[in-house]
Amino acid sequence: MAGQIKIMIDAIIEQRAKGSKVMEGVVKTKLILKGIDPKIYTSTTPDDPVVIGKLHEMLIEVRFAAQ
Amino acid sequence: MKVLTAFSVKIDVEGAVADLKDQLKDCDARLVLFFASPAYQPDRLAAAMAQAFSGAETFGCSSAGEIVTGRMLTHSLVAMALSSEAVRSVKVEVLTDLDKPDNKAFASFERHFGVPMEEMDSGRYVGILLIDGLSRKEELIVDRIGDLTNVNFIGGSAGDDLRFSATHIYAGGKSHGNAAVVALLEPAVPFSFIKTQSFIPIERTLKVTRANEEEREVIEFDGKPAAVAYAEALGVAVADVGAHFLSNPLGLLFEGEPFVRSPQRVKDGSMVFYCAIKEGMELSLLQSTDIIADTKKVLDDDKTAFGEASGIINFNCILRTLELRQKGLTEKYGDLFTDAQTVGFSTYGEQFIGHVNQTATMLVFH
Numbered sequence: 001m002a003g004q005i006k007i008m009i010d011a012i013i014e015q016r017a018k019g020s021k022v023m024e025g026v027v028k029t030k031l032i033l034k035g036i037d038p039k040i041y042t043s044t045t046p047d048d049p050v051v052i053g054k055l056h057e058m059l060i061e062v063r064f065a066a067q
Numbered sequence: 068m069k070v071l072t073a074f075s076v077k078i079d080v081e082g083a084v085a086d087l088k089d090q091l092k093d094c095d096a097r098l099v100l101f102f103a104s105p106a107y108q109p110d111r112l113a114a115a116m117a118q119a120f121s122g123a124e125t126f127g128c129s130s131a132g133e134i135v136t137g138r139m140l141t142h143s144l145v146a147m148a149l150s151s152e153a154v155r156s157v158k159v160e161v162l163t164d165l166d167k168p169d170n171k172a173f174a175s176f177e178r179h180f181g182v183p184m185e186e187m188d189s190g191r192y193v194g195i196l197l198i199d200g201l202s203r204k205e206e207l208i209v210d211r212i213g214d215l216t217n218v219n220f221i222g223g224s225a226g227d228d229l230r231f232s233a234t235h236i237y238a239g240g241k242s243h244g245n246a247a248v249v250a251l252l253e254p255a256v257p258f259s260f261i262k263t264q265s266f267i268p269i270e271r272t273l274k275v276t277r278a279n280e281e282e283r284e285v286i287e288f289d290g291k292p293a294a295v296a297y298a299e300a301l302g303v304a305v306a307d308v309g310a311h312f313l314s315n316p317l318g319l320l321f322e323g324e325p326f327v328r329s330p331q332r333v334k335d336g337s338m339v340f341y342c343a344i345k346e347g348m349e350l351s352l353l354q355s356t357d358i359i360a361d362t363k364k365v366l367d368d369d370k371t372a373f374g375e376a377s378g379i380i381n382f383n384c385i386l387r388t389l390e391l392r393q394k395g396l397t398e399k400y401g402d403l404f405t406d407a408q409t410v411g412f413s414t415y416g417e418q419f420i421g422h423v424n425q426t427a428t429m430l431v432f433h
């Protein structure tokens with residue numbers, strides 16, 4: 001499988017930034033500081049379970065917080 | 068007055084706190100933020116501050132040097148009082164288990180402000196984070212906060228005058244170790260952030276190929292022992308790399324902005340840093356520039372963009388302070404903060420979006 005990481009990154013950025021360019025930069029910075037550089041992942045990047053796990057946590061946090 | 072600062076160099080807790088109380092009497096404080104030399108007995112200091120400013124929330128931490136309007140100090144107690152004209156509302160919580168941070172503090176913020184954390188407007192609310200500077204838990208806490216909310220938390224890691232023995236977090240009249248205080252503010256005035264580091268990237272990068280993240284240790288860059296690769300990148304002998312740590316740290320770049328990772332020491336060919344570095348990260352070698360000129364520029368830029376500052380909280384890295392002390396520039400640095408009421412301290416780490424080193428992060432009230 002490939003491309004899952006990019007899909008998750010795009011979802012997190014969309015969810016968190018809600019269209020704000022400033023917030024998009026902040027979210028990307030947070031990802032880079034976690035060791036996930038959004039610009040290196042494409043639709044053909046092989047799925048890495050470690051990275052997917054970190055991103056999954058971020059998605060879960062957002063969902064948790066929204067409840 | 069909406070923002071007022073004070074300092075005391077009296078050596079006894081009661082005398083120093085009474086000194087501050089007298090100086091801050093013209094401010095009907097809603098919040099009093101304070102930073103103190105570890106020479107002040109922590110439990111007595113926290114209790115005395117809460118008692119002296121009983122109508123306000125009080126919190127702060129121990130430091131490795133203090134900053135107050137127009138001055139850099141040592142062995143002192145400094146404070147900023149903010150009235151309801153500056154801060155509409157504030158809620159302070161303590162995280163006492165840094166190994167397993169939970170969401171209780173954030174649930175408390177949601178109850179206090181009546182807004183879910185993820186819906187809070189980052190232009191309306193701001194967070195302050197002060198954390199045990201010897202805990203090595205900054206990344207865990209900052210990451211957690213960043214996952215929960217878009218509100219910006221800014222802050223510093225508590226110091227202890229370079230003793231590296233114990234740092235203290237103060238909140239609600241008590242002193243805490245291995246803890247963090249998180250405060251969520253709803254300012255009544257516009258506010259902005261400054262993150263400044265006096266470095267420029269030079270055209271060399273090092274990729275982390277092996278690391279022990281928990282120990283903040285890089286074992287290999289580019290498949291070579293970390294110290295060897297760092298020495299080669301600088302063009303110096305491995306034995307001499309320690310002399311370059313202050314002026315040539317590494318930086319994680321985002322759109323040209325460095326997030327500084329400072330080397331602490333060489334350990335059997337590995338390099339230990341003051342913050343965690345993850346495998347796969349590509350780091351740029353940095354070259355130091357002029358702290359005074361760079362700080363003046365960002366303060367001027369902030370003034371141009373947002374107007375006059377009424378108050379500044381400055382979290383200034385101890386490594387910057389040491390460089391200023393070595394170069395005899397502490398007075399000049401203090402002079403940069405004469406126009407606005409300023410409080411701050413020399414930190415063991417700085418926080419803004421992430422955990423960084425050799426940086427000053429500032430919260431500016433306008």
